[in-house]
Amino acid sequence: MAKYLLKRIFYLLLTLFIVITVTFFLMKLLPGTPLQNQQKLSPAQQHLILKQYGLTKPVWQQYLIYVGGVFQGNFGTSFQFSDQPVSYLISSRIGPSLLLGIQAMILGVIPGILVGALGAIKKNTWVDTTTTIVSILGISIPSFVLAVLLQYFVGLKLHLLPIADWGGFAYTVLPTIALAASPFADTARFTRTEMVDVLNSDYIELATAKGLSKWGVIYHHALRNSLIPVVTIIGPLAVNIMTGSMVIENIFSIPGIGEQFVKSILTNDYPTIMAVTIVYSVMLMVVLLITDIVYGIIDPRIRISGKSN
């Protein structure tokens, strides 16, 4: 297991290195500068400012300096925030993003599994129809539309929860719901389909024939076996939440990194774009690693180094 983990972490670092390199050179192709007032600056003054940011050096030197910095945790200086290290920008803004992401993941996946399972058990009844309709709605309504609807009805009309801003649990509720809708729907649909398959399989019939209780069969045999494919979609769901957060954070004025990412793209603030890309890549790779480990826990057949001896 340890050997497997080490190998995975090595590949993770390698992937990260490739991501950094590709993003760096792609960003260099964009016409971004730290000049905020380009129109009114003379070429000499422009050169002076670019020099301060180390942008007058050849690109390959900039690349080496950048990579060297990244491995020491130095992501450079933001173009939008003068003198603000990007590492500080990210560390001071990642909290709200992580909190929302984790809340949305929990709110999406766990009820999703329950609702999906319920739909499968009560197949072809009104319960099944209702859960299917709810999950189809969850998939087809984009998160930003849901966000605006929630703001309008729950926030503005009913005064139940804050419309936007940040500061306490109440402020996280609406954005979490908006973010969780699509993962919830995905998980519910997936679980239902898998569960229906599993419930029709021979071993379930065998278990029932052995006289196990209905819920015992469902919990020990059906649910556990239908969860394996569900775990597979957790990676893509995490991506879904990350990209969704860029829009949701903007709509709810949340001081997270998703919102900052949008702004840095619009202002060509590439040290920030690079750093956020790296952070997102790391988060995604870690989620994928965890899913692979979770596989083994749920299904002994997938364990990496089994106790076959």
Place this chain on the structure above:
Amino acid sequence: MKFNKALALGAVSGVSVLLLAACGSKSSNKSLATDQTLNWVETSNLPTMDPSKSTDIVSATALNNVDEGLLRIGQGSKLRPGVAKNYKVSKDGKTWTFNLRHSKWSNGDPVTAKDFVYGWQRTVKPKTASQYAYLYDHVKNFSAVNKGKMAPSKLGIKADGDYKVVVTLSRPQSYFKYIVGAPAFFPQNQKVVEKYGSKFAANSKQAVYNGPFTMTGWNGTNNTWTLAKNKNYWDAKATKLKAVKFQVIKDQGTWLSQYQSGKVDELITDGTQYKQFKNSKQMHVRNSASTFYLEMNQRKGFFKNNLNARKAVNMAINNGQLTKDILADGSQTPKGLVPTNLAKKGNKDFADAAYVKSGTEYNLAQAKTYWKKALKQSGKSSMTLNLLSDDTPAGKKTAEFLQSQLNKLPGLKVTTSNVPFNVRLSRSTKGQFDMVVSGWIADFPDAISFSSLFTSNNAYNRGQWKNSSYDTDVKNAEGKDANNTNARWNDLVNAEKTIMQQQGVVPLYQQTQSQMLKSKVHGVQYFPTGAQWDFSHAYLSK
């Protein structure tokens, strides 16, 4: 010594002394609300609180409320006293003497002339890489100091004792009084700046303030901050507000909901919202100091020396329709190149004084006549011209509209290119265009900020329209008439009339800012240039 000389010189030739009457807050019969907390919105994050490094409106607004330069700009571009009680200008217009009041920083230190000297030198020296240092271009030795060829101490500013600042300019600049109100000219507390080094003003704690408010709650990257009343401010009794709470809202729909729910007190409307609320009593439409105009490439080719062609283009464009129906965001039809409400002499607005009817007139029949003459002059029967514009929504709308209008001229086919801002700048600077939609925002309330753009060799004169009488007028305004208010005004009015009569550019629209403001909010000052808002005399009624 220098100061004494200037005074002596002044005594002989008659010093122009401008005493500033303290502008007391107007007593109002409206009763004050018990909670004097104003909730304001910005659409971008606050990037810095370092006066030397501020380039954007968010930080300019914050700085203008928490700090104070020699003078403050008030409503209608009237000057108010700042740290300087009064000032004198020598007869030759090159020596400015500011007498400072005894005032304090928020940490209790006295604000002295040395703070100004230090702040100005810090902004100009190359290491700081200030993006607004160019505002110093009239100050003696600016360019040598800015390029690092001369020590910062050689910059034309000296402290004469603790409460007198003497500024030496390399050439007279009558509008220098407005410029010293900008954040780049604020005093800086050397002790505090050096204590925090590169972290100075990177958050609200690592800074010190000398304005009507102090700042709290800004960690450098977050979306909220608060301006709290500064009890150490010299005119603190005039500050009615307890606090101004700022919140960053980037989504226009969210902003509207927050405004409607009463969480915030103002809303800068976009086009759709402007249409919805334009008849509301809470709607305030204000001129901004920004004009968008069409430049025609006169380096060579069709528009060069072809006045008929330029007149035809101007008269074929219905500016009224562009602002009312196409942009429909409150933008206004321009009277000329220099925006309305930018500069005034007495009660006369510059844009009215220099108004030339034909310069912005729409007359399609007349346009067609001019166009036929223009084609004849160039010996062509048809013409394809490219129109370069920004890829922003307004840029695209403008380009499409102009295309449809200009295609009505016989034998003209207009194609459009919508490109990002940077690309537009670089192409237009290199002259790679036939027509380009450009825009300019004035940095200070004087017509010269626009007029200086279109002299023959100016880099911003992208169409390279050239006119010797225009050049002479602008040169006189900056040179021989720089100290003569009337002559200078007439020079600039004449220059503006020339560029309009010769149609050096075609003014398209003047940007405005349309704001919904809760009716309980009073006394917030709006500036069309530089820092946008001043809350020092604002208050909330019941």
